[in-house]
Amino acid sequence: MFRGIKWKKILKLSAYGGAGVGLISSLHANNYDVTSVGIVRFANAAKAVLDISVYYKKNLYKTEVKLMDQESEEYLKLKSEVHQWGAERLLKLCCLNKGVFIKVGQHIGALDYLLPVEYVNTMKVLHSKAPKSSLKDVYTVLRQDLGKEPEEIFKSIDPEPLGTASLAQVHKAVLHDGRTVAVKVQHASVRGNSIVDLKTMEFLVSIVSRLFPDFRFEWLVKETKRNIPLELDFHNEGKNAEKADRILVHFPWLFVPKIYWNLTTPRVLTMEFVEGGQINDVEYIEKSKINKVQLSSRLGDMYSEMIFKHGFVHADPHPGNILVQACNNDFRIILLDHGLYAELEPKFRRQYARLWLSIMNFDMPAIKQVANDLGVGDLYWLLSCMVTGRTWESISGAGGITKSKPGADEKKVFQQRIPQFLPHINAVLSRVDRQMLLLFKTNDLLRGIEHTLKTHGRRAALLTMAARCVQAEYSEQRREALGTLQRNAIIICEVWTLFKLKIWYLMLSITDILGFA
Template identity: 50%
Template structure:
């Protein structure tokens, strides 16, 4: 009897696996690469090759750690392994490319060879033929594309890990941008996430100092949001409502009658990428105006609204000369937003203020409230600001990006500080992870535009921190007198901040906020 049931279970499992395989093949035009076991095997082989490369060629080299020969060999192995990982991402596509792009932003935790290699995924995302795009449009919009569009540019104006965007003109003459999801992504996402979870656990056994489960957890949470283009449309409308009185911010409007979970149609927006120095110069746009507005935009998202656009790479931020003479910011790709609680924003604002005031006691206190225990508050502060602990102690506002000396120090000591960084990322409040990404990318733009020394971003951040802290305190007030007292304190603090900021424009003194 037991043998009979065992056979039933065995054949049921086999039947389910075959059924899933056939369904996956059907959904992906019978592409063998879509089969879960094929993708899993390919990923496992890549991880095994990378692990073997380090074990045999680096750790088994007999070279003494820290020597020039060892470091040169390690760099060579990093490049070789990064290329292997890149090949895996490009072959499996979909979620793998999304994770690879995320890896490209982790320059504070991964070797530079990995970061630089994976950055190519931003410009070499997969592209589908027009025939495939038309099939998705016809399936989702229930009409032939020729009945909807007067013209449809066959060449995409943008490609990403999950979708590609085409310029088109509707029958009524309206110019639109049509974002179409890669058809294979939905079918592969679930099996890919399971595969990566197993691979991360395998890597954790091989390299216990690395803790990357947080990356899997965040990807599992974020991918379903990014695959739902209707949610992206709602996000776009929500952020547009928050900033409806901000004349320099433009969010393209959604055409809901031509939008589904896999197709997003929005008004077409023109402009140059925010890091396009030639475009900025030819259009006589002030780089400081760009970074000041971006600083204000993201600071208000974080501290005022608690709703943060979490994919601010240059391709998603356009700029254009306005009729007013300054520049407009055009924000694209609203698939992923971090939703921050009031408690988180209050603690994060206080943590920022403790950094700016160089108050170690408060740094420790508020880092603990954000999930960081013990002496790791210093590492947490370095990761939040992108600066060294020495710079934080001296005052970081004059230079918003790391000096060459700081960057060299991090590279030389990466193996020592990496386990601490991994611990911070593994234990910090989950809402913080997308903030890390946002902070890093905004700092990168300031570095490219060479605007960090004006301190504008830090001024805006400080003002938003002050407002956030006092707004939270006023909510808890029980009397009008107490609320009035806090109101006066708030504006007095902002007055001192602005006065001190003006003073620093004419001095070379190290920055220290005039309040604690």
């Protein structure tokens, strides 16, 4: 008996000792940052979720509030205040835990048309003001990954980062041969924390989903789990950049910075340095006399080419990742941050093209059929709204979305309705083909850019995408044609449809010039 007790004590002490050594090792590896320890990060997240859950339960889900008129000004004001409190508490958690939590917060801040406006607007700050690593931490990663002292490689490194993101930050540097480069350095603790963070999120989201059925975000955790390993490998990002440059080389106005592979590792990415203004920097664009409608049109052309022709889509087009640079009475678009791409299968690309075409023509049987093929069935109307960012009234009205201009308040109306349809939106996000999820994010970010540039009324990007849809679908039909006669008929249909789109665009341009509504 004594011997058994003794061994139990030894095992217990060994376990405690091992845990202590593990804790000290973890702290040492992360410069004694307590928030890098898994159990601390879990506790931070659990506390935030508990706080938000209790606040909702006390203020929005109590019996007397549920009995209120759901459309009354009093109820809507209360709901907005509760959402705002929850969003600010979630932002605090993201800034505290950093890393993957920042990435998820940025994703939330990109879903303008899919989530309550309070969460979207609060999280948008993370696109440009993510917490940064110290220069000491940056030098530690450079030393570990490049195998030399930073001073041996770089003549100088600007101590202040050009930009800070969830997983890394970028510094301007000069090589000893005089070349100016941009060095992207991964935050030191991100890779080690990501596994614990993802498991934490998965666990807590499952709890929240049981407590509040309206907030089912399992799809967001699944996508993050799938994408984070790709984004943490800068070799993958470098390859994506070169592939994007290769497939879009025929656009003379597009520039993708060159990768310096001899100074690139899974945690360090060194690339050509390029200057320019962010694509939502209206002051820079106007000062540089850049045509905003043409800028929107080129964005639409670039993304349509990626979606419909190549199925290789830059899936993180927030303003910090797209620059515009005035040059020789023209301008060029600079595409940065190639860590996350959506790779679309040919079958899905055709379904997506058909969905856009059927929406533009308001072909109800076709809309229902494509929606069913994509997995959302009777929620075809909501899928159409989520893809286009337009209300169902605009889509189903006279002429459909191709002929109707988005009203000044349409985005506001759309966002006001989001809380009402949140369970349905989550149903779409849970059921739809997984390839669609990154396209939702991409579409919303591009629409946000158009709203900032105030070009959404002209729908330059929409009409560019419409033309690409037509070309993609009729190209497939020609390939499947049984003979010359059928092929010629398809060509005539394609030419006629493209001609109608050009006429509609010309009419819009004329009404804008004359100042008509």
